[in-house]
Structures are given as C-alpha cells and as structure tokens.
Amino acid sequence: xxxxxxxxxxxxxxxxxxxxxxxxxxxxxxxxxxxxxxxxxxxxxxxxxxxxxxxxxxxxxxxxxxxxxxxxxxxxxxxxxxxxxxxxxxxxxxxxxxxxxxxxxxxxxxxxxxxxxxxxxxxxxxxxxxxxxxxxxxxxxxxxxxxxxxxxxxxxxxxxxxxxxxxxxxxxxxxxxxxxxxxxxxxxxxxxxxxxxxxxxxxxxxxxxxxxxxxxxxxxxxxxxxxxxxxxxxxxxxxxxxxxxxxxxxxxxxxxxxxxxxxxxxxxxxxxxxxxxxxxxxxxxxxxxxxxxxxxxxxxxxxxxxxxxxxxxxxxxxxxxxxxxxxxxxxxxxxxxxxxxxxxxxxxxxxxxxxx
Amino acid sequence: xxxxxxxxxxxxxxxxxxxxxxxxxxxxxxxxxxxxxxxxxxxxxxxxxxxxxxxxxxxxxxxxxxxxxxxxxxxxxxxxxxxxxxxxxxxxxxxxxxxxxxxxxxxxxxxxxxxxxxxxxxxxxxxxxxxxxxxxxxxxxxxxxxxxxxxxxxxxxxxxxxxxxxxxxxxxxxxxxxxxxxxxxxxxxxxxxxxxxxxxxxxxxxxxxxxxxxxxxxxxxxxxxxxxxxxxxxxxxxxxxxxxxxxxxxxxxxxxxxxxxxxxxxxxxxxxxxxxxxxxxxxxxxxxxxxxxxxxxxxxxxxxxxxxxxxxxxxxxxxxxxxxxxxxxxxxxxx
Numbered sequence: 001x002x003x004x005x006x007x008x009x010x011x012x013x014x015x016x017x018x019x020x021x022x023x024x025x026x027x028x029x030x031x032x033x034x035x036x037x038x039x040x041x042x043x044x045x046x047x048x049x050x051x052x053x054x055x056x057x058x059x060x061x062x063x064x065x066x067x068x069x070x071x072x073x074x075x076x077x078x079x080x081x082x083x084x085x086x087x088x089x090x091x092x093x094x095x096x097x098x099x100x101x102x103x104x105x106x107x108x109x110x111x112x113x114x115x116x117x118x119x120x121x122x123x124x125x126x127x128x129x130x131x132x133x134x135x136x137x138x139x140x141x142x143x144x145x146x147x148x149x150x151x152x153x154x155x156x157x158x159x160x161x162x163x164x165x166x167x168x169x170x171x172x173x174x175x176x177x178x179x180x181x182x183x184x185x186x187x188x189x190x191x192x193x194x195x196x197x198x199x200x201x202x203x204x205x206x207x208x209x210x211x212x213x214x215x216x217x218x219x220x221x222x223x224x225x226x227x228x229x230x231x232x233x234x235x236x237x238x239x240x241x242x243x244x245x246x247x248x249x250x251x252x253x254x255x256x257x258x259x260x261x262x263x264x265x266x267x268x269x270x271x272x273x274x275x276x277x278x279x280x281x282x283x284x285x286x287x288x289x290x291x292x293x294x295x296x297x298x299x300x301x302x303x304x305x306x307x308x309x310x311x312x313x314x315x316x317x318x319x320x321x322x323x324x325x326x327x328x329x330x331x332x333x334x335x336x337x338x339x340x341x342x343x344x345x346x347x348x349x350x351x352x353x354x355x356x
Numbered sequence: 357x358x359x360x361x362x363x364x365x366x367x368x369x370x371x372x373x374x375x376x377x378x379x380x381x382x383x384x385x386x387x388x389x390x391x392x393x394x395x396x397x398x399x400x401x402x403x404x405x406x407x408x409x410x411x412x413x414x415x416x417x418x419x420x421x422x423x424x425x426x427x428x429x430x431x432x433x434x435x436x437x438x439x440x441x442x443x444x445x446x447x448x449x450x451x452x453x454x455x456x457x458x459x460x461x462x463x464x465x466x467x468x469x470x471x472x473x474x475x476x477x478x479x480x481x482x483x484x485x486x487x488x489x490x491x492x493x494x495x496x497x498x499x500x501x502x503x504x505x506x507x508x509x510x511x512x513x514x515x516x517x518x519x520x521x522x523x524x525x526x527x528x529x530x531x532x533x534x535x536x537x538x539x540x541x542x543x544x545x546x547x548x549x550x551x552x553x554x555x556x557x558x559x560x561x562x563x564x565x566x567x568x569x570x571x572x573x574x575x576x577x578x579x580x581x582x583x584x585x586x587x588x589x590x591x592x593x594x595x596x597x598x599x600x601x602x603x604x605x606x607x608x609x610x611x612x613x614x615x616x617x618x619x620x621x622x623x624x625x626x627x628x629x630x631x632x633x634x635x636x637x638x639x640x641x642x643x644x645x646x647x648x649x650x651x652x653x654x655x656x657x658x659x660x661x662x663x664x665x666x667x668x669x670x671x672x673x674x675x676x677x678x679x680x681x682x683x684x685x686x687x688x689x690x691x
Contacts, residue, residue, distance in 0.1 A: 068556040180644050181402075210401040210583065215627035215640030237557060240586070244629035244638065267631060281561035283586030285628055287609045290590055295561050301526050302556075355633050 015092055015100045022094060023199060023231050024057040024080065029089035031075050035306060047306045049075040051255035052089070054332065057199070059094075062225070062232040064246035064263065066239060066278075068302060071252040073235045077201045079104065080233070081120050082111055093118070093199075112146060119192035123204035125184035129176040135162070136172040139190045148195070157194065164227075165190045165220060182213035186220070193224065201233045206241060218245060239282045243267060248338070251275050254303045254313045257332055260340040267355040271341040273318045276351040284354070312344070320349055360439070362431055363545055363577050364390040364413065364462075369426035369445070371408055371417065380648040382408040382421065384601035387675065390545065395571060395578040397588045397609070400598035403645055406581045409598075410547045413579070414458050415449045432461060433544065460490040463538035467550040469530035473522040479506070480518035483537045490541045505536040509566060528559035532566070539570060545577040552587065564590055585628055589613060594681075597621050600645065600656040607682040617684045619663045655687060663688060 017025055031050040034043045050072040057063045065073045078084045080091060082103060091103040093114065103114060122128035129138055139158050143149055149157065159169040165186045176184055185205070192200055202221065206214045222245065224230060236242050242249060242263070249266050251259040251274070259272040270276045277296040284293070298317045303309055309316050315325040322345070330342045343349075371383040382405040390396055398406045411417050413428060423445050432440040447454040466472040474482060483502035484495065491498075499518065506514035509532040522530055531551060538546060548567060552560035568591055571578050580591055588595055592609040597620065605618040616622050626639040643660045646652060652659050658668040668687055676689040 068558065182644050210645070211585065211624055212401065212627050212641035213644060215629070215638040218629065219638055219640060239557065240629045240631050243631045244635065264633070277558060281558045282631065283561070283564065283584065283590045284631065285585045285589045285613065285625070287589045287592070287613050295565065297562055297565070298558050301528075354631055 015090075015102055017092055017094050017098075017100045019056070020094075020098055021058050022056045022092075023059045024094070024233075025054075025090070025092040025100075026056065026076070026080075027054050027090040027092065029053045029076065029079060029091065030087045031072070031079055031084055032087045045306045048255050048308065049305060050079070050086075051305075053252070053255070053257050055250050055257060055260055057231055057233060058247075059198075060225075060229055060231055061247040062234050062245055064242040064249040065233060065235045065252065066237060066242055066249060067252035068237060068278075070254070070302060070305065072255040072305070073252055074203055077120065077203050077233065077235050080199075080201060081118055082106070082114070116142065116146065116148070116195035117197050118199045118201065119195065119197040120201045120203060121185075121188050121192045121205040124208050125181050125188060126208075128188055129184055131176055134173050134175055135167075135179075135187055138176070138187060139172075139194050142191070142195055158190075161190045161194055164224070165193075166216075180213075181209055182216060185209060185213075185217050189217070189220065189224070193228065193230075196228070197230070199231045199233065201235065203235045204237070205234075207236065207238060214241070221245065239279065251278070254308060255305050256313060256342065257340075258314065258342050260332070260338075262338050264355070265337065265339060266353075268353045269339075270351050270353055271335060271339060271346045271349075272314075272343050273320055273349070273351065274314050276353075279354045280352065282354065312342075320345060361391045361393075362389050363392045364388075365427075365429040365431070366390075366409075366413075367427045367429070369409065369412065369428060370424040371405070371412055371421055372424045374420045374422065378649050381601050381651070382648070383412070385426070386598075386601075386603045388596060388603065388606070390577050390579060391594075392544070392577055393571075393575045394593040395568075395580055395591055396594045396596060397592035398579065398581045398596050398598060399583065399585065399588050401583060401645055403600075403648070404598040405601040406598050407549055410464070410549060410579060410581055413444060413547060414462055414464060415444055415447060415454045416458070417449075430457065430461070432457075456490075459486060459538075459543070460541045461543055462545045462547060463541065463543040464547040464549065465531070465534045465538050465551050467553050469522075469527055469534050469554070472534060473530060475521065475523050478519050478521055479525075479533050482522075483518075483533075483540050486537050487540050501540060502536070505540045506533070508539075508570070509533075509536045510562075511536070526559075527555055528562065531555060531559075531563055535563075535566065535570070539574065542574065543576060545579065546571070547579045547581070549581045550583070551580075553582070553584070560587075567591065585624065597624070600648075600651065602656060602685060603683075604657065604686070605684045611682055617678065617682070617689060618657075618686050619661045619688075620657050623660075623662065655685075 029050055033047040033049055035045040037044040067073050079086050086104040092100045093103050094100050136158055140154050143154050162169045167186050206217050246263045249263050250257055253274050259275045277298050280296045300317050303313050311326040311328055312330050315321040330344050332340045332342045334340055366388040369383055369386050373380040373382055400406050428444040430442045430444050432442055434440050480502050484498045487498040503514045503518050506517055511517055511532050552563050595609050595612040596603045597605045599620050605621045623641045641660050654669045654671055655673050658664050673685045673687045675683050675685050677683050
C-alpha cells in the first residue's frame with residue numbers, strides 16, 4: 001500500500017496547533033440538538049449533547065473516551081468525522097506539513113481528503129455492513145468512489161489488507177452474511193484502513209463481541225497501530241478494555257469532560273468523584289475479597305442533557321457536593337502530571353482508585 | 357450438601373431446534389444441580405445455549421425448540437414442610453401445573469427491561485396482576501404488596517411510582533420494577549437472564565448488588581446467566597461454564613477463577629482484559645465458535661483448544677468428577 005492520501009495543500013485559512021505533537025485538538029466543542037415539536041417544528045428545547053469540550057490527541061497514541069450512555073462520546077466522534085456539523089468550537093487537525101485546519105469549518109469541496117484520513121470503526125458488525133455488497137465492494141468502496149487507484153491495483157490492495165486483518169482473501173467475493181460477528185468486525189477494520197488513514201475513531205468497536213473474539217480484535221487493533229503508525233480515538237464504556245488499550249483517558253459526564261489523565265494514573269488515583277464511582281462499579285474478574293469491596297452507589301439518575309442541573313452537572317449525585325457546587329460550574333484545571341479535572345474540591349478529596 | 361438442599365436437579369437435558377436447515381443441538385445433555393439459597397452462574401459465549409436452557413426450566417421454549425430428552429426434577433417445598441417431586445420436563449407447557457410453578461416458584465427476569473414490561477399498563481397493575489394470579493387476596497392488599505416490593509427494590513417514592521407507566525422510567529428503574537414483579541410472589545428460585553447487559557456500568561453495579569442482597573434476605577436460589585466474567589466473580593457461589601450446548605466445567609467460583617481445569621475456561625480467563633498495574637498481553641482463543649450445523653466431531657472445543665491431543669478429534673469426552681464439587685468434560689482428565 002503506497003498511496004498516501006493524507007491531505008496536504010489547502011485553500012482554507014490555516015490555523016496552528018498549540019503543540020506540533022498533537023494530531024487533533026478539540027477546542028470548546030459544542031453540539032446542541034434542537035427538540036422540535038408540532039407541525040411548525042418549533043424549538044421546544046435544546047439537548048446539549050456535547051457542551052464545551054476540549055481535549056487533544058497526540059500523534060500515535062490511543063486516547064480513550066469513556067462515559068455512560070448519553071454522555072456525548074459518540075457525538076464527539078461523529079463531529080470529528082464531519083457527520084455532524086459542530087454548533088460551536090474548533091476541531092483543529094494537523095496536516096502532514098504541520099499546519100492545521102478546522103474540520104468543522106471546512107467547506108464540503110475540500111472535505112474529501114479528510115474523509116480518507118480520518119476513518120471510523122463501528123460498534124455493530126451486523127448493521128454496519130451493507131448486506132448487498134460483497135466484502136470486496138465494502139472494503140474498496142472508498143477507493144472506487146474517490147478514484148484513488150486504478151481497478152487493477154484495487155484488487156491487490158484489498159487482498160493484502162484482508163490478509164493483514166486475518167481474513168482469507170479468497171472469500172472476498174462473499175457477502176457479509178456468510179461471516180461471523182468477529183469476522184465482520186475484521187471487515188469493518190479493513191474498510192477503515194484501506195485509505196491509509198492517520199486517525200481512526202473506534203466507536204465501541206469491541207462492545208458487541210464475545211470475550212474470546214474481543215481479545216482477537218483488540219490484539220489486531222494494537223498490531224495495526226504499530227504497523228501503520230495509527231492514532232486511535234477509542235470510544236467505549238468498558239473500563240477494562242479502556243485500561244488495556246489506552247494511553248490516556250478522557251472521562252465524560254452529560255456532555256462535559258470531567259477528567260483527563262494518563263491511563264494508569266486514572267485507575268490508581270482518580271480525582272473526580274464521578275470517575276471514582278464509575279471505577280468502583282466495574283465488576284472485577286476476581287472473586288477473592290469481593291465481600292470487602294465496597295461500591296459507591298450513585299444516588300438518583302443521570303442528568304437530562306436538555307435540562308441539566310445548575311452549577312456542576314454532577315452535584316445532585318455527588319457525595320462531596322457543597323453549596324458552592326450548585327451555583328458555580330467547575331472548569332477543567334491542570335493538576336500536574338498530565339492530570340486535568342473539573343471539580344471545585346479536587347485538592348481536598350482523597351478518592352479511591354481500583355489499582356493499588 | 358445433602359439431597360434435601362437441592363431445589364432443581366437437571367439430568368441429561370437435551371433441547372434441539374428442528375429447523376429447515378437441520379437440527380440445532382442447542383442444549384446437548386447437561387447435568388446441573390441448583391441448591392437452595394445459592395447462586396449459580398451459567399456463563400458462556402453467545403450461542404452456547406445458556407438462555408435456551410433456562411427457558412426450559414420454566415417450560416417456555418420457543419418453537420421449533422423441543423425438549424428431546426432429560427429430566428428437570430423440581431423439589432417443591434409444600435406448606436407442611438414436605439417435599440413434592442415434580443418433573444418439569446414432563447409437564448405440558450400450557451397446563452395448570454406448570455403455571456403454578458412459573459412465576460410462583462420460579463420467577464424470571466430478562467435482559468431487556470424495555471420489552472419485557474407492557475407500556476400500556478401502569479407498573480402497579482402489572483405487579484398486581486402477577487400477585488393475583490398466584491395468591492388469593494383482595495386487590496387492595498395486592499396493591500399494598502406491590503408498593504412494598506417497589507420499596508424493597510430501592511425505588512424512590514413507591515406509592516407514587518406504582519401508578520407510573522414504564523416508559524417514564526429509566527432503564528435501571530425498569531429493571532428494578534421487573535425484579536419487584538418477579539419477587540412479588542416470593543419465589544424459591546430466580547432466573548436472571550443477562551439482567552444487566554443492557555445497563556450502564558454504575559446501574560449494573562446497583563442491580564447486581566440488589567439481586568445479591570435480596571437473595572440473602574429472601575433465601576432464594578438464583579440462576580444467573582451472563583457472559584461477563586466480572587459479574588460472575590461478583591455474584592456466583594457456583595459456576596457452570598457452557599460451550600456449544602454442554603457444560604464443560606462446573607465448580608465453585610474460587611476454583612473456576614483460580615484453578616480452572618478445562619482448557620476453555622482457562623482460555624476464557626486469559627482472553628479477558630484486566631484492570632491491573634501491569635498491562636498484560638491478551639491471549640485470545642483462536643478461531644471462533646463453530647456453526648451449530650457444523651459441530652466438530654469428538655470434543656466440541658478441539659479445533660480451538662491449545663492442548664488438543666490426537667484423540668480429541670474422535671473421542672467425545674465424558675464428565676469427569678474431580679471432587680465432589682468439581683466436574684470437567686475433557687479428555688485430559690479421563691483415566
């Protein structure tokens with residue numbers, strides 16, 4: 001695979017990254033969805049799916065994005081691949097020549113190269129493959145549509161990649177229904193990688209798979225990362241998978257980032273009460289000492305993103321909440337050692353991790 | 357453990373699905389004992405037959421599934437402390453006898469709390485219906501018990517919630533309502549089929565703890581079906597590992613996690629990403645679960661097994677009893 005499709009020259013005004021090692025910088029990203037009602041589709045409210053989120057991804061790292069359902073992690077992924085236009089904020093993406101471009105403001109004409117450079121692997125291996133296309137058609141579609149390489153070369157490229165993701169190229173003319181869940185996910189991986197992307201967004205890429213197959217796909221993703229120097233944004237709710245594959249982790253709660261940290265540090269030393277509760281909820285595959293393990297049970301339900309509580313969104317469920325938390329929204333603060341947290345009282349709390 | 361402690365004794369149960377493409381042996385000769393007051397986890401990957409097996413215990417198999425052979429002996433404790441022996445496999449699925457067991461003696465909660473509750477009836481009506489079906493009491497008393505049960509499963513403001521419709525509740529609350537309904541007739545056994553798979557991790561932790569607490573309070577047996585080995589480690593007393601319709605290993609939870617004997621159990625544990633200080637390499641099981649129409653000969657696990665021997669492809673392993681609470685189906689341990 002020699003064709004590099006990474007975008008270089010551009011007409012769009014070029015921004016700069018704050019650090020040359022960052023591949024992507026998300027700055028104050030907002031994505032709001034209007035709630036429309038009635039025959040005139042009047043706006044009855046706004047769901048703040050992603051509300052003022054900032055983080056960055058280093059080149060070649062795996063960044064984990066964790067949180068419970070409805071926290072906005074998938075929406076962020078979709079904004080990055082330009083499936084949703086952001087309501088506000090910047091998505092700075094570094095080009096090969098080290099200048100940067102805002103993905104959100106990119107005109108449609110110029111978006112093509114980025115669609116090949118930022119690819120996505122989806123959760124459900126059953127619904128994410130078109131049942132009426134053969135494996136070859138699924139994987140080569142992007143090459144064909146964008147006229148990236150001649151037909152003769154296409155065959156070889158697909159064949160080589162299928163081999164690499166652990167599928168037999170002889171099966172390339174078969175339809176997806178002939179494959180098991182794990183194999184289909186491999187097809188999804190091949191489809192994402194056929195354009196030689198630099199950034200791959202894995203949206204719950206292993207969540208629908210059985211334990212033994214999940215391990216196969218995780219190992220495959222790691223292998224491909226070192227072979228092709230890939231950068232992953234790994235979106236998942238599974239904290240044991242995140243621990244295994246990620247270098248750094250962003251924890252989200254109701255559209256906001258509550259904590260950013262190096263992977264191991266987060267599990268040893270969480271600084272946000274939500275992270276602490278989340279970690280304590282993970283069932284550990286170790287029966288010894290389970291009676292002594294006490295869990296932090298969060299009170300109440302997750303906040304409604306169309307009608308969030310005032311101040312810190314987590315305050316109604318937080319066991320450390322004080323009056324201050326109800327009226328002032330905490331900002332993400334640098335705690336040193338690459339650890340950022342959005343909590344007013346992070347310094348005063350000593351929270352329990354799950355790795356000692 | 358004496359035979360008096362056994363609640364349900366499953367012997368050589370076989371359930372086959374007769375489809376147009378051929379016969380699927382979903383459950384292929386399992387033996388299992390469920391003891392009073394203990395939690396048994398049935399664990400395995402998708403398609404191993406764990407859900408089908410537990411549906412059979414209630415005699416609610418979907419067509420074209422049929423119990424081909426085997427016994428499911430239920431030891432029912434009568435009011436005067438006698439034990440009534442009932443073979444569930446022999447009861448007609450629509451008869452009165454099974455209906456007295458279903459919901460009353462053995463209750464079940466399902467994976468999807470959204471689809472297993474009616475959206476057209478209030479929470480209270482649905483629980484009251486379940487109570488009145490099995491116990492003779494006035495509607496007012498049944499309603500009182502419904503409120504009591506809702507409080508017991510930790511739902512806030514149960515007297516208001518009883519008139520709520522399920523679509524107004526969150527996933528975790530619905531699963532609590534399901535549990536309240538299942539336990540409203542004080543069953544001796546609760547079957548929980550992946551009760552937390554559709555829930556978020558913080559909600560899952562609450563439901564798992566709730567089931568564990570209620571099990572202690574009500575002294576019932578729990579059959580917990582899951583694919584999540586983390587949950588198994590949290591709740592199980594005993595564990596049965598299933599692969600392609602067979603129980604390949606059975607033992608207490610500590611033995612399964614610390615001294616597993618079957619290569620499949622060992623491989624499952626090695627392929628699990630762990631939350632630990634050191635990042636370990638994952639060691640996945642090679643290949644995949646074979647199609648139910650193309651079952652391998654000999655030991656069903658042999659094409660994927662790392663300890664495969666020549667005879668594994670032809671000889672079918674029998675159940676080997678390692679000690680009184682540890683059985684394994686593998687040729688490695690046969691004399």
